[in-house]
Amino acid sequence: MNALVPIEQSNVAAYRASTDAAELCKEIVVATATNIQGRKYVCVEGWQAIAVAHGCAASAHSVERVDGGIRAIGQVRRMSDGTVLAEAEGFVGEDETTWFGGEQTTKWGTKNLPKRPDYAIRAMAQTRAISRACRSAFAHVVVMMNANLSTTPAEEVPSGGFEDAQDAEFVEVATKPVAREKMDGPFPTKTALKKAADNFIGDLRKVAELGELEAILSAPSTQALKEQLKRCWPGYLDGRDMPEEFEPIIDMVNRLREEMAVPEAAE
Incomplete structure (x- = not known):
């Protein structure tokens, strides 16, 4: 479940808002990103910073148990009038041994993990919902940062990373920063x-x-x-x-x- 709501804003104004947000938020997004198996993923704090830079707030609601696990619905709302700009689902599956417990096999061996408390599982479902909703609205801003970040929310990535790299929504960008065009006038940016x-x-x-x-x-x-x-x-x-x-x-x-x-x- 991912949904975007069209908003009345010119293309030029929307693009300018995104480039400004990318510049304003890059430091906190990169600083809070999680490195998993050599790839950097944006955490919920980074997604929320991007939302705030656009005058929006992200939240979660409708946490419930469904077949196979716990789900929540995340929303991005415009703070000025409360309009919902994006919605997405966050889900914690019973097949995730990190949360629901069970036998976990990694390259370091096999171990049995205990089930986490229900409140922790519900909280993770909400966190994933918030990150996923923000990604629906602002993934392009992460790309504009040119910081070699994946657009897959960090909370969705297994601790050992994805076995198949195609499972990750990874954005390959140039490792060499793109030179900014110098503005003509006393103000450089x-x-x-x-x-x-x-x-x-x-x-x-x-x-x-x-x-x-x-x-x-x-x-x-x-x-x-x-x-x-x-x-x-x-x-x-x-x-x-x-x-x-x-x-x-x-x-x-x-x-x-x-x-x-x-x-x-x-x-």
Whole structure:
């Protein structure tokens, strides 16, 4: 059970959100990834970080015993309005000796494992459901990180790895990092440009007088930011491909000028 719900967002905006999330989350995703038999798998903490970077939250519900084991349903919801963006099933099978106990044979020998407590099995079903739902929505973000990570959730991988490499949803990427295209302007990355634009908008909201507003707008740093936004991220200026509730900088400046204008004295 894997389901995706279409959302109203332009392709350009969706892609930008994913590239930003990949850059923001790469450190925590790589740091929390599990190495199993030489391959790195993303853990639930990494998947949740990617979801949060997209303004989403992941959770699990409907934990129940079914034929063959315990299952749970995972969901990814948009935090702004609660819309479900992805659903997936997490399952712990009775044939998994790590959880339900039994004889386990590995290259190191054979041993009998005890059954884990029910709460632990149910918790693992929920963890797998969350990771699987996040994978349904954000597997492409892991690929964008270019960190040689598998998109198979770590919680689904046996402790000894997969006997058949085809069982793993592995993403082979170049071991040599792909050089980022240097942005033309004072801000070298999209993250730096976004931070500068957000800080500028925050400064505009604090302005109380028209003279102060005009001084900010005429500053060389403002002109440099404006020119780079015009080339690299015009949506900040005019609102294209931005969320409906976003107020573009041009509209904000015009509104502030009108609000701060001194009315002419009546003759």
